[in-house]
Every structure is written in structure tokens, then in C-alpha cells.
Amino acid sequence: xxTLHPAHAPDPAPPLARTEAEPLPEHLAGLRHSLLASMxxxxxxxxxLMSAALFLGIDHFVSQKFDExxxxxxxxxxxxxxxxxxxxxxxxxxxxxxxxxxxxLRNSAYYHLFLDGEKEHPQAAVHRIAESFRLxxxxxxxxxxxxxxATGSVPSPPAAQRGVAVDWVGQxxxxxxxxxxxxxxxxYAVLQLARPLQPFLDAAFPPGSEVTVRAAAGDAGVKQRxxxxxxxxxxxxxxxxxxxxxxxxxxxxxxxxxxxxIMAVFGLLLTxxxxxxxxWQLKPLRALTQAVSAVGRGEFGARLQSRGRNEIxxxxxxxxAMSDDLKRLRDLERxxxxxxxxxxxxxxxxxxxxxxxxxxTVIRNVARLMEKKPAEQPAQILEDSRLIAHHSERCMRTVxxxxxxxxxxxxxxxxxxxxxxxxxxxxxxxxxxxxxxLACIPAxxxxxxxxxxxxxxQMLANLLDNARQAAPARPVTVSLTADEAWVRVTIxxxxxxxxxxxxxxxxxxxxxxxxxxxxxxxGSALAIAQAHGGDIDIPPGAPGRVEVRLPLAGNHAQRPGR
Amino acid sequence: xxRRDFLAAGLAIPGLLPGRGAFAADNPLVDAPGxxxxxxxxxxxxxxxxxxxxxxxxxxxxxxxxxxxELAEVYRGPAGGRLHVAGGGCDxxxxxxxxxxxxxxxxxxxxxxxxAVGLPWYLVARDIKVVIAHPANPVTDIGFDELAAAAxxxxxxxxxxxxxxxxxxxxxxxxCPDYLEPVxxxxxxxxxxxSPKGLFVERDEQIVEAVARYPGSLGLVSWVFAKPxxxxxKLKMLKVDGVRADARAVRAGSYRLHGPLNVIxxxxxxKTMRPFFDFLYSARGLKIMNRVLVPVSAEEADxxxxxxx
Numbered sequence: 001x002x003t004l005h006p007a008h009a010p011d012p013a014p015p016l017a018r019t020e021a022e023p024l025p026e027h028l029a030g031l032r033h034s035l036l037a038s039m040x041x042x043x044x045x046x047x048x049l050m051s052a053a054l055f056l057g058i059d060h061f062v063s064q065k066f067d068e069x070x071x072x073x074x075x076x077x078x079x080x081x082x083x084x085x086x087x088x089x090x091x092x093x094x095x096x097x098x099x100x101x102x103x104x105l106r107n108s109a110y111y112h113l114f115l116d117g118e119k120e121h122p123q124a125a126v127h128r129i130a131e132s133f134r135l136x137x138x139x140x141x142x143x144x145x146x147x148x149x150a151t152g153s154v155p156s157p158p159a160a161q162r163g164v165a166v167d168w169v170g171q172x173x174x175x176x177x178x179x180x181x182x183x184x185x186x187x188y189a190v191l192q193l194a195r196p197l198q199p200f201l202d203a204a205f206p207p208g209s210e211v212t213v214r215a216a217a218g219d220a221g222v223k224q225r226x227x228x229x230x231x232x233x234x235x236x237x238x239x240x241x242x243x244x245x246x247x248x249x250x251x252x253x254x255x256x257x258x259x260x261x262i263m264a265v266f267g268l269l270l271t272x273x274x275x276x277x278x279x280w281q282l283k284p285l286r287a288l289t290q291a292v293s294a295v296g297r298g299e300f301g302a303r304l305q306s307r308g309r310n311e312i313x314x315x316x317x318x319x320x321a322m323s324d325d326l327k328r329l330r331d332l333e334r335x336x337x338x339x340x341x342x343x344x345x346x347x348x349x350x351x352x353x354x355x356x357x358x359x360x361t362v363i364r365n366v367a368r369l370m371e372k373k374p375a376e377q378p379a380q381i382l383e384d385s386r387l388i389a390h391h392s393e394r395c396m397r398t399v400x401x402x403x404x405x406x407x408x409x410x411x412x413x414x415x416x417x418x419x420x421x422x423x424x425x426x427x428x429x430x431x432x433x434x435x436x437x438l439a440c441i442p443a444x445x446x447x448x449x450x451x452x453x454x455x456x457x458q459m460l461a462n463l464l465d466n467a468r469q470a471a472p473a474r475p476v477t478v479s480l481t482a483d484e485a486w487v488r489v490t491i492x493x494x495x496x497x498x499x500x501x502x503x504x505x506x507x508x509x510x511x512x513x514x515x516x517x518x519x520x521x522x523g524s525a526l527a528i529a530q531a532h533g534g535d536i537d538i539p540p541g542a543p544g545r546v547e548v549r550l551p552l553a554g555n556h557a558q559r560p561g562r
Numbered sequence: 563x564x565r566r567d568f569l570a571a572g573l574a575i576p577g578l579l580p581g582r583g584a585f586a587a588d589n590p591l592v593d594a595p596g597x598x599x600x601x602x603x604x605x606x607x608x609x610x611x612x613x614x615x616x617x618x619x620x621x622x623x624x625x626x627x628x629x630x631x632e633l634a635e636v637y638r639g640p641a642g643g644r645l646h647v648a649g650g651g652c653d654x655x656x657x658x659x660x661x662x663x664x665x666x667x668x669x670x671x672x673x674x675x676x677x678a679v680g681l682p683w684y685l686v687a688r689d690i691k692v693v694i695a696h697p698a699n700p701v702t703d704i705g706f707d708e709l710a711a712a713a714x715x716x717x718x719x720x721x722x723x724x725x726x727x728x729x730x731x732x733x734x735x736x737x738c739p740d741y742l743e744p745v746x747x748x749x750x751x752x753x754x755x756x757s758p759k760g761l762f763v764e765r766d767e768q769i770v771e772a773v774a775r776y777p778g779s780l781g782l783v784s785w786v787f788a789k790p791x792x793x794x795x796k797l798k799m800l801k802v803d804g805v806r807a808d809a810r811a812v813r814a815g816s817y818r819l820h821g822p823l824n825v826i827x828x829x830x831x832x833k834t835m836r837p838f839f840d841f842l843y844s845a846r847g848l849k850i851m852n853r854v855l856v857p858v859s860a861e862e863a864d865x866x867x868x869x870x871x
Binding site: 103104107108110111114115116117118121184 | 728729730731733758759761762763764768772775776777778779
């Protein structure tokens with residue numbers, strides 16, 4: 001393999017065009033993958049989109065409707081304005097026709113025009129007509145468009161025929177009608193009546209009202225106004241420009257602003273409320289996460305509190321069930337390992353008993369024979385013989401215990417009152433260990449159990465011995481409690497209790513925390529309890545406390561023995 | 563055309579014939595109530611109380627205003643009966659009588675050649691037609707022929723009559739056009755050939771008002787209507803051929819411009835009509851008639867109570 005000298009080493013790689021992004025802080029990274037954060041963002045976006053769509057939809061629809069309404073009102077006002085003009089023109093035309101037949105007017109006009117009459121007569125007639133009918137302008141013209149008599153502002157000369165039109169006089173638009181004065185079917189003068197249009201429009205559309213109507217000439221106009229063509233004279237174009245004030249528009253804008261604020265505030269409130277609710281609902285997931293981590297570390301048996309019956313609650317319940325099952329599996333596994341060890345020990349014990357017990361028996365018997373002939377033995381030999389016999393006995397008992405430990409417990413059960421039975425066992429134990437005070441607290445009422453009294457005494461003696469050795473000369477308490485199916489015998493001492501490691505290996509054969517202990521007592525006690533369908537529990541966090549659980553008579557669930 | 567209008571208005575057959583509107587459209591000179599071409603001034607017939615002994619009159623307003631209203635105030639018929647008076651034109655009187663709406667009808671035209679031919683009637687007075695002019699007009703006298711020429715338009719300026727050089731504004735009420743209206747008959751041979759430059763009016767009151775207003779005007783009207791203005795100096799009454807218009811001149815025959823005032827009726831009602839006519843031709847009645855009219859005696863009128871029984 002070619003080795004590159006550092007001097008010939010290639011240049012360091014150029015920096016990447018795309019630098020690595022700065023990693024997010026831990027709490028932000030957590031938020032990035034948080035379901036709650038994602039749901040919060042989704043909720044916020046959904047509510048914002050929904051609010052915006054709702055607002056825009058309402059705005060579009062309402063604005064369109066109000067615009068149509070305003071157009072309709074403008075069209076109606078235009079029709080109304082045009083009708084007013086046409087009505088007033090018709091009335092004025094009718095009045096002109098009627099007045100053109102006025103005898104005084106006709107005669108005075110004819111008298112002046114054709115009979116050398118004074119002008120004052122038609123002028124008086126015109127004034128009388130104007131005052132009688134409150135007309136702003138009355139004009140009398142001859143057929144040559146010469147003004148004969150007039151009152152007020154006078155529009156341009158009328159045509160010789162009857163006619164109606166609007167016409168400008170200065171800045172004022174007038175309704176103008178004319179009617180000929182006839183004689184033998186021939187017109188000899190023309191009566192012209194005129195009234196300003198604006199008062200009629202003001203009466204129908206008072207100044208300051210929503211509708212504005214104004215006259216306009218030419219083509220100029222405002223798009224927002226509706227134009228109504230009026231009959232004009234001399235080819236002029238005269239319009240009425242009608243506009244309806246959009247009084248609804250500002251109110252609509254205010255409503256839209258208010259609606260926008262309301263939707264924004266309520267959208268935020270709804271978002272936060274939903275987020276809070278989701279956070280409350282998803283809160284068990286955090287505890288569940290921690291509990292699952294504990295399971296991953298092998299800490300079974302943890303239980304979580306569930307709320308309600310929703311999916312989260314069902315998940316928590318499923319976790320609790322799984323945790324319980326895992327704990328039971330671990331116990332079962334432990335028991336299986338225990339059983340396997342017991343089986344190994346049993347087989348080994350049988351072999352030992354077969355291979356060692358017989359020589360030990362010979363050794364013990366020879367030693368006893370030597371003890372029976374003390375005269376024949378020197379004192380030292382006699383002492384040695386006794387020592388041999390003693391230790392041989394011990395070896396044989398150990399072998400016997402091994403055989404007992406590996407042998408399945410065989411029960412000779414009979415019904416007993418456990419209160420009485422425990423009291424008897426306690427009395428004998430007190431006699432054996434008078435230095436250790438033992439208190440016995442019976443259960444209320446008789447506690448009938450089907451037990452092997454001998455095995456039960458052996459189990460309790462083992463446990464009491466452990467208690468006495470944990471706290472020598474300190475009080476030990478045996479108490480009984482019963483429920484509908486079980487009775488619990490609790491042995492409590494004031495010792496330090498078991499360490500965590502000891503709790504894990506309590507029932508392993510030959511595991512002991514006591515000097516001189518053989519590590520078979522607690523396992524033997526457990527075997528006896530299980531043979532009665534019960535169990536031994538050493539609750540964590542309760543030092544110096546061992547509970548034996550036994551089924552009441554009639555509820556005996558015999559479990560396989562060792 | 564005129565007869566149709568008369569029938570529609572007077573005989574009250576509305577809807578069967580074109581009414582005034584259609585007529586007026588064709589002839590704008592008569593498109594007003596009481597148009598001058600029809601001797602009719604009332605649009606609707608009068609409604610009188612009908613007590614026992616009451617009499618009702620409708621017709622020429624010359625007679626109504628000249629005598630009958632005053633006479634009605636003093637006349638009391640049998641059972642306290644009163645005379646109820648409504649004006650109008652000759653056709654109003656004829657129509658009222660024919661339709662039995664009134665008991666008596668008044669006419670300012672001769673019954674002959676009128677639609678009242680065949681109805682019983684009595685001459686009750688004569689109406690003096692006076693020639694009037696503006697008080698400022700210097701002319702005081704006019705010849706009958708000059709008057710006829712002015713009425714026909716052959717004389718059109720006052721200068722021709724001895725006055726100022728200005729046009730003559732003839733004020734005319736062309737009433738009872740198809741009757742033998744006495745003045746028209748005298749001046750125009752009963753042809754409606756009035757001066758084409760005349761000022762036509764609808765009522766006699768308008769004649770006196772127009773003449774009083776226009777300095778260049780000339781009018782011919784009943785003394786009944788001219789008397790108040792002449793007496794107050796607002797009108798000038800012209801002599802005709804040097805003869806002043808009055809009852810004496812009429813009776814003497816020196817003043818030719820006058821006309822009969824006749825009362826027509828459909829049937830003789832002796833219980834109510836006789837007392838009335840008796841009163842009318844009585845001295846008291848004649849006195850009332852004499853105020854502005856030329857009274858006619860019972861003999862001249864050939865009043866005989868049983869004549870039309």
C-alpha cells in the first residue's frame with residue numbers, strides 16, 4: 001500500500017459549498033419532532049385558513065350583495081328622477097295647453113300683435129298667469145321668436161309647436177313647455193312656461209339624503225353615477241346624474257374589521273384551547289415514554305394512571321397490562337431458573353448422597369464405636385473420635401438438607417386455624433430463642449387453611465430465624481391478616497432489610513448474606529409456600545418485612561412443588 | 563257638427579256621440595265651457611228644490627240677470643211657491659225644458675228657426691244691444707252701416723270712424739250661431755262673418771271687461787251687462803246713428819239693435835205658471851223688467867192663460 005508523505009498529501013478538501021446547518025437547540029429539536037407542536041401548528045394553520053376563507057367568503061358575498069343593492073337603488077332613483085321630470089313636464093305641458101286657451105291672454109296677445117294694442121295687456125296677462133299658478137317663468141313669444149311679454153328668467157325661444165323639454169338658463173336647468181295660441185288653426189303666438197327642475201328633485205330627494213341627483217350637460221360623467229337622458233332642445237344633451245350614497249359601505253367596512261378581529265381573537269383562543277386540551281390529553285404519553293424507557297432498562301411492574309376511555313387511556317392500560325405481563329414473565333423466568341437449579345442440585349445431591357453418605361455413615365459409626373470403648377482409647381484419640389463423629393454428623397445433615405432441598409415438597413395437609421397454628425409455632429420458637437421477643441398478632445376471627453403443619457412450622461422457623469439474625473435480640477412481630485381468599489402472614493423485624501442485589505438473588509441456592517448461612521433456608525421456605533398454593537413476597541421499600549401469602553381453605557390453588 | 567254638440571250636451575246622451583273634446587280638437591275656438599258657437603253656457607244642469615208651487619227657470623242669462631233674479635226675490639206662487647233661476651244660453655233653456663229638468667226656458671233668440679220651434683212660449687221683454695268703446699276713445703257716435711262694416715271687418719281702423727289712427731279691436735261673442743240671433747241678423751244678415759281680426763270671447767261679461775281694458779276695442783253687448791260699467795265711467799256707450807240706446811228708443815223704433823227675450827215651456831202648468839206670468843206681466847213685474855230691459859205688456863206678448871192649455 002502506498003503511503004503518502006505528508007508533504008505529498010493532497011490539499012485539504014475544499015469547504016463544502018453547503019455548510020452543515022447549525023444543530024437546533026435541544027428544546028427546539030424536541031419541539032420539531034413533537035406531535036403536540038405539530039398538531040398545534042396544524043391547528044393554527046387550519047383555523048387561520050378556515051377563518052380567512054370564511055372571512056373572505058362573507059366579505060365577497062356581502063360586498064357583492066350590497067353593491068347590487070346599491071346599483072338597484074341607483075337604478076330605482078334614476079327611474080324615479082326621470083319619472084319626476086316626465087311628470088312635471090307633462091303637468092306643465094297640460095297647464096300650458098290650458099293657459100294657451102285663456103281668453104284674456106289670447107285676446108291681449110292678439111290685440112297687441114295685430115291690433116296695435118299696448119304691450120301692457122299681454123304683459124298683465126302673463127303676470128296674472130304667473131302669479132295665479134306660481135310659475136317662475138312665463139313667456140309669450142310671437143311666431144317670429146320675438147319675446148312679447150315675460151316674467152322671470154326666460155329660456156330660449158320655443159318652437160311654434162307644442163313641446164316639452166329641459167333647457168339651461170345660466171346654471172339652472174329648467175323644465176320648459178310651450179303651447180301655441182291658435183286662431184283659425186294658425187298659431188299667432190307661443191306661450192312658454194318654465195319651472196326650475198331642482199326644487200322638484202329636492203322635494204323627492206332632499207339635500208342630505210342618500211340620493212344625489214344633479215343635472216349635467218355634455219358627455220362628461222362619473223362612472224359611479226347613473227345617467228338619465230332628458231329631452232333637450234336645440235340638439236343639446238342634458239343628463240340627470242343620479243348617485244346613491246353608499247351608506248352601507250362604511251358600516252360594512254367596520255363590520256368587516258370587527259369580524260376580522262373577532263375571528264382572529266377567537267381563532268387564537270380556539271387554537272390555544274385546543275392545544276391545551278391536546279396537551280392535557282397527551283400528557284400520559286410523556287409518563288408513558290418514561291415508563292417505556294424504564295421497561296427498556298428492565299424495570300417491570302410500573303403502572304400509569306389512565307384517564308377516560310380514549311385511545312391514550314387504552315394505550316396506557318395496554319402498557320400497564322404489558323408491564324404486569326413482563327413482570328410476571330420475569331418472575332416466571334426466575335422461577336424457571338430456580339427450578340432448573342433445584343433440579344441440578346437434586347441430581348447432584350442424589351449422587352453425593354450415594355457417593356458420600358455411605359462412607360460418612362461408616363466414619364460416623366466407627367467413631368461412635370471408638371467412643372463406646374473409652375478405656376481402650378487414649379484420651380486424645382477419644383477426643384478425636386468424638387470430633388470425627390460430630391463432623392461426620394454435620395456432613396450427613398448437610399447432605400440430608402441437600403436431598404431435602406432438591407426433593408419435591410410432599411404435603412400432608414389438614415385443616416387448621418392458622419391463628420392457633422401460628423401461635424403454637426411462635427410459642428415453641430420463643431422457647432428456643434428466649435432472648436428474642438416475638439409478638440404474635442392474630443387475624444380477626446378464625447382463619448381456616450389446609451396446610452401441612454410440619455412444613456409450615458419449618459417455613460416460619462426459617463423466616464423467624466432470618467429475622468432474629470437480621471436484628472439480634474430485637475423484637476420480631478408475626479401478624480396475620482385475611483381477606484376473602486387469602487391470608488397474609490407478615491414477619492417484621494427492625495433489621496436493615498435486603499439490598500437490591502440481594503433481592504434479585506434471594507432464592508438462589510447457596511446465596512446468603514449471613515455468616516455461617518448455607519443459602520438454602522429462604523428457597524426452602526419459598527418452596528413450602530408455593531407447595532401450599534401461596535407465595536412469599538418481599539415488598540421493596542419495606543425493610544425487614546416478609547409477607548407469606550396462603551390461600552384460605554376452599555380457595556386452595558395448588559401450585560406445583562419443587 | 564254643431565247639432566251633434568248640441569245633442570250631446572243638451573240632450574244628455576253622453577258616450578253616444580263625440581263630446582266636447584273631439585269637437586274642440588277640430589274647432590279650438592269653442593273648446594271651453596259655454597263656447598260661443600253654441601248658445602249654451604252650463605256644463606251640468608241645475609238642481610232646484612222642488613217644492614209645491616215652485617217654478618224653475620234656465621236659459622239666457624240676459625233675462626236671468628236682467629230681471630228674473632230680482633223678480634224671483636219678490637215673487638211667491640201658490641202655497642208659497644218660489645221661482646228658482648239659473649242662467650245659461652238659449653240651448654240651455656231649450657234642453658232643460660225638453661228634458662223636463664226645468665219648467666221654464668229662456669231664449670235671447672226668436673223661437674222661429676230655433677230648436678224650440680213647436681214649444682209654447684211667451685215674449686217677456688226686449689234686450690237692448692248697446693255699442694260700447696273704451697272711455698278714452700274720442701268716438702261718441704257710430705253709424706249703423708259703419709257698425710256693420712266694422713263687424714264684418716270692412717272698416718278696421720278708428721280713423722275711418724273719426725277717431726284715432728289705430729286698429730279697431732272688435733270684441734265679439736259669437737253666440738247662438740245657428741239661430742236667428744237678432745244683432746247678427748241685423749249687422750251680418752245672420753251670417754257669422756265677423757271681422758277676422760275680432761277678439762272672440764265666451765261670455766258677455768268678457769265683452770265689457772275687454773272693451774273696458776283695451777283702448778282700441780269696440781263691442782256690442784246687452785245693456786244688462788254694460789250698464790254698471792257705463793254708469794261708473796269705465797265704458798263708453800256710443801250712439802248709433804245719433805240715437806242713444808234706451809227703452810224709449812227701442813219702443814219708438816229709432817234704435818234697431820235689440821232682441822226678444824222669450825220664455826218657453828214644454829207644457830202649460832196652470833197652477834204654477836199662470837200666477838207667475840200674471841205676476842210677470844203685472845205692473846210690478848213690468849217695473850222690474852224696466853230696470854235694464856224693455857218690458858213687454860201682456861197684450862204685446864199675446865199672453866192668454868188658456869192659450870197653451
